[in-house]
Amino acid sequence: xxxxxxxxxxxxxxxxxxxxTYCNSSTTLSNIQWYKQRPGGxxxxxIQLVKSGEVKKQKRLTFQFGEAKKNSSLHITATQTTDVxxxxxxxxxxxxxxxxxxxxxxxxxxx
Amino acid sequence: GAGVSQSPSNKVTEKGKDVELRCDPISGHTALYWYxxxxxxxxxxxxxxxxxxxxxxxxxxSDRFSAERTGESVSTLTIQRTQQEDSAVYLCASSLFPLAGxxxxxxxxxxxxxxxxx
Numbered sequence: 001x002x003x004x005x006x007x008x009x010x011x012x013x014x015x016x017x018x019x020x021t022y023c024n025s026s027t028t029l030s031n032i033q034w035y036k037q038r039p040g041g042x043x044x045x046x047i048q049l050v051k052s053g054e055v056k057k058q059k060r061l062t063f064q065f066g067e068a069k070k071n072s073s074l075h076i077t078a079t080q081t082t083d084v085x086x087x088x089x090x091x092x093x094x095x096x097x098x099x100x101x102x103x104x105x106x107x108x109x110x111x
Numbered sequence: 112g113a114g115v116s117q118s119p120s121n122k123v124t125e126k127g128k129d130v131e132l133r134c135d136p137i138s139g140h141t142a143l144y145w146y147x148x149x150x151x152x153x154x155x156x157x158x159x160x161x162x163x164x165x166x167x168x169x170x171x172x173s174d175r176f177s178a179e180r181t182g183e184s185v186s187t188l189t190i191q192r193t194q195q196e197d198s199a200v201y202l203c204a205s206s207l208f209p210l211a212g213x214x215x216x217x218x219x220x221x222x223x224x225x226x227x228x229x
Contacts, residue, residue, distance in 0.1 A: 042220040098167050101154040
């Protein structure tokens with residue numbers, strides 16, 4: 001079945017350092033979403049990417065969707081302690097409404 | 112406006128008992144999703160509703176799990192004869208129009224129900 005893997009599983013960075021998480025799907029995706037889940041909280045939508053090669057930015061966050069629509073990345077520039085949480089990608093394939101969530105990357109930012 | 116609400120927030124039950132979890136989506140959202148999240152794990156898709164029909168039930172782990180939805184409103188997830196491996200947070204999400212592109216697909220999550228089976 002379809003699988004979505006994320007690497008790394010955990011990342012500890014010093015405040016001010018950059019952070020990147022990578023999302024890889026075993027199948028071509030029709031779109032991909034990114035969510036952030038704070039400790040003890042529920043996932044909160046960040047962004048959706050639909051087009052091959054698409055790049056979107058939200059302040060210090062940059063999201064990319066691969067040309068083959070099988071991978072994606074989230075890059076955070078100059079991390080802050082408020083960036084702490086687990087970042088999930090979630091993808092769906094054409095003809096289905098089922099979102100497969102990635103395994104998540106847990107980010108810890110050390111002040 | 113009000114977000115997605117779920118009840119109860121916590122449920123502790125004994126093995127073998129049935130439980131019913133409730134989700135109230137955002138008003139007007141046609142799509143509703145149920146997910147399961149075990150401690151420290153990712154989200155596991157359970158079922159999707161479009162209106163009150165469920166075109167995709169493929170994620171339900173066993174026939175002990177069932178779900179229904181009334182129109183484009185409340186949904187209930189029922190787990191019969193609970194087992195200890197059912198212990199998890201059950202999350203509900205709703206979206207306006209699924210797979211329509213743009214912001215229509217944004218899934219808004221509820222706070223979840225933490226189920227503990229003793």
